[in-house]
Amino acid sequence: MELFDTALRIDAPGPSGVPMVNNFRLIRDSARFLLARIRPYDQPVVPVTAGNGSVVVVRGRDGVRQVFTDNTAFHRADGLFDLPPGRPWSGMFDAIITANGAEHTRRRKLLMPAVHRTAMAHYREVFADTFARSRFAAPGGDPFDLKQECLRISKTNLMRCLLGFDDDASLGPFADRIVTLGTTAADPRVLLFRRDLPWSPYGRWLHRVAAAYDELAALIAGRRAADPRPDALSILCHAVDEDGDRLSTEEIAGELHGFFAAGFETTAMTLSLALITLLGSPDPAASPVEVTTEDDLSAVLKESQRLLPAVPITLPRRVTTTVEIAGSPPVPKGALLFMAPLLEHRDPLVYPSPQAFRPQRWRAGEPAPRQYEFIPFGLGPRRCLGAEFADLQVRTTLSLMLERGLPGLVRPRVDYGMVNGVTAGPQRPVPVHADRPRWTVLTGSITEVWKPAA
Ligand code: HEM
Numbered sequence: 001m002e003l004f005d006t007a008l009r010i011d012a013p014g015p016s017g018v019p020m021v022n023n024f025r026l027i028r029d030s031a032r033f034l035l036a037r038i039r040p041y042d043q044p045v046v047p048v049t050a051g052n053g054s055v056v057v058v059r060g061r062d063g064v065r066q067v068f069t070d071n072t073a074f075h076r077a078d079g080l081f082d083l084p085p086g087r088p089w090s091g092m093f094d095a096i097i098t099a100n101g102a103e104h105t106r107r108r109k110l111l112m113p114a115v116h117r118t119a120m121a122h123y124r125e126v127f128a129d130t131f132a133r134s135r136f137a138a139p140g141g142d143p144f145d146l147k148q149e150c151l152r153i154s155k156t157n158l159m160r161c162l163l164g165f166d167d168d169a170s171l172g173p174f175a176d177r178i179v180t181l182g183t184t185a186a187d188p189r190v191l192l193f194r195r196d197l198p199w200s201p202y203g204r205w206l207h208r209v210a211a212a213y214d215e216l217a218a219l220i221a222g223r224r225a226a227d228p229r230p231d232a233l234s235i236l237c238h239a240v241d242e243d244g245d246r247l248s249t250e251e252i253a254g255e256l257h258g259f260f261a262a263g264f265e266t267t268a269m270t271l272s273l274a275l276i277t278l279l280g281s282p283d284p285a286a287s288p289v290e291v292t293t294e295d296d297l298s299a300v301l302k303e304s305q306r307l308l309p310a311v312p313i314t315l316p317r318r319v320t321t322t323v324e325i326a327g328s329p330p331v332p333k334g335a336l337l338f339m340a341p342l343l344e345h346r347d348p349l350v351y352p353s354p355q356a357f358r359p360q361r362w363r364a365g366e367p368a369p370r371q372y373e374f375i376p377f378g379l380g381p382r383r384c385l386g387a388e389f390a391d392l393q394v395r396t397t398l399s400l401m402l403e404r405g406l407p408g409l410v411r412p413r414v415d416y417g418m419v420n421g422v423t424a425g426p427q428r429p430v431p432v433h434a435d436r437p438r439w440t441v442l443t444g445s446i447t448e449v450w451k452p453a454a
Contacts, residue, residue: 008054010053010335011329012051013047015037015050019048019049027421031313031417035448055337057338057343058339063326071100072101076098093185093254114235115389120388126160128396136407138434143433144434147430150268151264155175156168158264162231162232175264181261182261216257273308277304278291282450282451410431410432411431412441413442
């Protein structure tokens with residue numbers, strides 16, 4: 001199936017423009033497009049271009065709940081990263097994240113042990129050790145980039161917890177080879193011109209997919225032959241469900257790739273953004289947030305995920321049958337559909353002063369958002385599989401950082417925006433000094449989404 005069918009129609013107002021151009025703008029620069037072009041339309045379904053049914057954004061709790069709970073009318077989008085069939089690596093983009101129906105349920109069941117409570121105890125120890133080895137924990141030294149260090153922490157934790165690597169020298173390049181498969185796939189030259197020729201961008205990309213598969217397959221073979229260990233790869237190699245079903249080598253390779261694609265930058269940016277909310281504010285009248293208890297930390301983390309979500313827009317779904325969403329005009333079969341945590345988290349009826357950073361809104365006794373009104377990890381049967389892993393990682397790292405003493409920003413500018421196709425975070429380096437704490441009045445484009453309380 002083509003990515004967008006611009007011949008589709010929907011009888012609903014939306015932004016003006018050329019459908020193909022608007023669709024790519026939404027995908028390449030989601031945060032900006034959502035805030036500038038979609039937010040003015042307060043209706044259950046907003047076409048990305050007025051009257052055009054190729055890509056739509058669902059708004060409001062009722063529509064969000066309908067989509068998150070109906071896996072029949074809304075499929076995880078197909079046709080995005082289809083690989084040529086019949087090769088060992090053809091399944092590198094087939095994972096729970098792209099599966100639908102019974103195959104999705106099967107994979108979810110077989111993957112669960114890797115993120116089960118019992119696995120988390122080991123992961124927590126790794127998170128603490130990775131922090132202890134990070135530049136945030138080292139005394140003295142020169143300023144460094146907060147964002148790069150959070151990326152390094154997240155990558156190291158994925159390699160150690162998922163693959164069981166503990167060798168810093170091979171960690172980075174191997175992880176990069178896996179992670180960049182997905183980000184380069186979103187390059188329009190790869191996405192749109194699928195000619196498998198040695199010199200074409202698509203052909204070169206396929207070559208890298210095959211090489212990454214070979215590396216993963218060798219790792220899987222080694223782990224299958226060895227005794228069980230606490231890393232997720234070993235857990236998946238030895239996991240069997242009650243019917244004796246297990247994941248094949250191709251399936252495990254696809255899932256590992258999916259975990260890296262879904263879990264690396266998302267976690268790093270969530271950590272970066274939460275940390276930034278502890279180091280300063282765009283409001284000159286604000287003062288540093290006091291964090292002394294776990295509840296305080298929880299409130300800061302939730303409020304940073306609400307105001308500055310690392311995933312401003314969910315993964316796309318394909319509409320499988322023409323359907324009304326929360327009373328909308330019919331959304332045509334074939335439409336590509338998104339939901340937007342960035343917009344849902346800014347509904348003034350749910351979050352008074354939505355543009356202000358107010359951790360106290362998450363305290364007991366304050367009006368709490370209802371289910372489907374706070375969706376940093378999505379919800380329902382397709383809720384993020386790594387949510388507990390990511391949450392534990394961010395909490396463990398932040399609380400160790402608070403214990404050690406927070407770093408200070410070297411300069412005030414922070415820009416919030418897309419750092420790849422799906423993840424938002426600081427768009428430029430954010431230099432900090434580990435031993436010079438100093439609360440800062442922030443400048444930069446973060447001030448367009450985070451404003452002083454009215
Ligand atoms: C703070 C970091 C993270 C955020 C904000 C995040 C957010 C999300 C969101 C919004 C979805 C899509 C929900 C939907 O469209 O219905 C998702 C799905 C998913 N995420 Fe995460 N994620 C994070 C970390 C991770 C990690 C660390 C992993 C794995 C190690 C992971 C694995 C997945 C998978 C496998 C899915 C697809 C689940 C399914 O379709 O059943 N994520 N995530």
